[in-house]
Amino acid sequence: MEMHQVRYFLAVARTRNFTRAAEECNVSQPSLTRAIQKLEGELGGPLFRREHSLSHLTDLGRIMLPHLEQTYAAAQAAKSLAEGVRKGSLAPLSIGVTASFAADHLVDLLERLNLSLDGLELTLATAAHAHLVRDMMHGDFDVAILEEAADLPERLRSWQLFRERYQVLCRTDHPFAQLNAIEPALLSGEIWIDRSGCLSSPRFHQLCALADVKPVFRHRAGSEAHLQRMVLAGLGCALSPENVPVEDGLTLRPVHDLDLSRTVLVATVIGRRVSAASDAFLKAARARAWPVTEQQG
Incomplete structure (x- = not known):
């Protein structure tokens, strides 16, 4: 035809x-x-x-x-x-974002990009880490915001944006909410909501096993929004990055001696043409004032 x-x-x-x-x-x-x-x-x-x-x-x-x-x-x-x-009247840009990344971080960045770039045509999508990396390498995204990991492909060129800790996400009426910080032993027996496809989940399981801490891993959530709503519904507690805005009725609390953090990167693929829109986004992302994690002590 x-x-x-x-x-x-x-x-x-x-x-x-x-x-x-x-x-x-x-x-x-x-x-x-x-x-x-x-x-x-x-x-x-x-x-x-x-x-x-x-x-x-x-x-x-x-x-x-x-x-x-x-x-x-x-x-x-x-x-x-x-x-x-x-x-040159249109500037298409496709951005892939790891599922646990706070969309609030992107608002001012995208607003600035839209004002500075005529003809911006943006596609914004979220995905679990493994899918995001795969789709990035297949050419589905021009730029990706993802977590640093040991198995990132060598062809990915990345720049660090910020580093942040994971904390316990719970309801404001949960006993954890009354504590300034949670002792690891208190996590034993707590019903837990895991993040599907998130790098933090297997690391948290390993840290719990090493400390002989035994949360009850029962539920799974595929996105930050679903995770927060499940916690809000009383299904259990979860881990969430410390800079993610939380729903009313929820709060974040750090855990003593739990070294669980992540480095958030912005990345492109080496050898792939960088468009004007991609270049503008990379420059804006690297110049933005990202959250700074204070040292625990």
Whole structure:
């Protein structure tokens, strides 16, 4: 199926006349007719029924009309987008963000980027760490904000944005909320909500095993929003980065002698072309005043 066939079909469906459709498409009527006949052969049946000077859609034609309208509109949008990119009037940017990253950190950054970059066309998505790295390497994202990890691909070029501790997230009516800091032994027996695909979860399990601390790992959440709502619903406690804004009714508390923190990076892929939009975002991200974690003591 070729796009000019779809365009001719839509013109006939709109004008109900092959001659007027040919004039509208600036082609000869025989050429238009042949193109539609070829389309009918590909779709397996007649699309129009001729009655005197008018042509009406057949049942197959009526079924195909919305699909072909959508196909043609998508093709025109893609063409317009490509033209905008070629002329420099559009600046597409795709950013992937690790699921536990606080979206509040991005608001002022994206606002500044939007004001400084004409034609910004932004795609923003979140994913678990492994999926984010995979999709980044496959070219789905121009830039990624993710956690530092030992298994990051060598082709990723990264810059540190900030470092932060993980703390216990609990309800404000939980006994932990009354403490300035939690002794690790108090975590034993607590119902726990894990983060699916988060690097902190296996590290927390290891630290608990080394300290002979035994939380009851029962639930799992795939995003920060789901995690907070599950804690708010009374399903248990969880770990959350200290700089993540929390819902009303929740609070964060540090744990004594629990060395669980993360380094947040912004990254691109070495050897891949860095667009003007990507370059502007990288510069803005590296220049931003990110949270500073105070030393425990």
